[in-house]
Amino acid sequence: MEVFTKTMAVKLRSHLDKYLFADDGHKTVRQSRDRDTSRTTWTVEPVGERPHLIRLRSIHGTYLTGSDAAFLLGVTGKKVVQSRPDHERFNWSVEWEPVRDGFQFRLRSWCGKFLRANGGTPPWRNTVTHDEPQVGLTMNWTLWDVESVDAEWEQGDNPLDSVYASPLSSLSYEGEAWADSPSLGSPDSIRSQKQVRNESCQQSKPLSSVVSSHN
Secondary structure (H helix, E strand, O other), X not given: OHHHHOOOEEEEEOOOOOEEEEOOOOOEEEEEOOOOOHHHOEEEEEEOOEEEEEEEEOOOOOEEXXXXXXXXXXXXXXXXXXXXXXXXXXXXXXXXXXXXXOOEEEEEOOOOOEEEEOOOOOOOOOOEEEEOOOOHHHHHHHOEEEEEOHHHOOOOOOOOOOOOOOOHHHOEOOOHHHOOOOOOOOHHHHHHHHHHHHHHHOOXXXXXXXXXXXX
């Protein structure tokens, strides 16, 4: 977790030696071998009073988001996309929990799934999903090398400064889905959040076989 708390931005490298990449359409993410681009740089934001959670913001001002949409029919993997908060109101879909595994990290989404770099033939090649913890050949697909970007920037030459001017203190952590609910700290609110998450998780189906060739 320290690497996320002591750095302004990171690059995430998958087991395929490809980087988490925010597409220019501001909606999709994928893996790319092009390290030397701002589209593989993600600004690290703390989540209020929950220091074990972070948000990852792209150069486009969008956030890495674990959606509840199935990547393919009949598999447990869900789409990972870019999303933009509605009037700076956040919900749990843009929150990730870094889990250290040796010198690498897994990023756990709101549903207990992990950010996963897929390999193999299309439609899997270069895709990114959040999926159930795996065993066997695909177990390492949820492991990411985290590279600090801070050292690469000259002082006053942060390429993200011109894009992100609003201070963190101005951000509201109330999710859109909770806008009309009781206070986020109340027991009723907590139960409501857990119920939504559990219902979404229960809709997942068993994972179908995935081609494991790494192209």
